[in-house]
Amino acid sequence: MAFSDSTRVRALLKAGKARVFESRNETLLDSNVFVQFMNARSKPAGFLTAKSATINEETRDMFAKGNVFVRSDSTNTTLTTPSLMWKEEERQFYTKDRIHIQTPTEIIDGYGMESDIWLKNYRIFKVSGTKIIE
Numbered sequence: 001m002a003f004s005d006s007t008r009v010r011a012l013l014k015a016g017k018a019r020v021f022e023s024r025n026e027t028l029l030d031s032n033v034f035v036q037f038m039n040a041r042s043k044p045a046g047f048l049t050a051k052s053a054t055i056n057e058e059t060r061d062m063f064a065k066g067n068v069f070v071r072s073d074s075t076n077t078t079l080t081t082p083s084l085m086w087k088e089e090e091r092q093f094y095t096k097d098r099i100h101i102q103t104p105t106e107i108i109d110g111y112g113m114e115s116d117i118w119l120k121n122y123r124i125f126k127v128s129g130t131k132i133i134e
Contacts, residue, residue, distance in 0.1 A: 060088035
């Protein structure tokens with residue numbers, strides 16, 4: 001499944017199984033979800049994996065759960081969390097769950113966050129630990 005705007009492909013999605021519920025405007029994905037994020041030139045630039053996800057077909061918001069892992073190639077940053085919401089209108093990730101972020105220079109653990117798709121501009125709601133990487 002491809003997500004695109006009028007000019008380019010923004011993401012490619014793969015899952016072991018997809019079920020469409022037209023009456024609820026939802027698509028349920030399970031059996032391992034993989035979303036490849038594309039940059040402005042439609043080249044792979046990061047990805048998300050999860051055990052399952054639900055997509056709201058009206059808003060294009062996605063709720064991923066089960067060992068959610070996100071990697072941004074441009075920032076070399078990773079995020080691990082039990083669940084994560086993608087808000088299409090804001091173009092941001094959001095979670096209230098525990099988070100583990102690793103950048104090239106530090107590791108941050110905490111609870112709750114919001115971030116852009118590239119894990120460059122993020123805000124952690126409650127930091128529980130940090131470690132500098134040398």
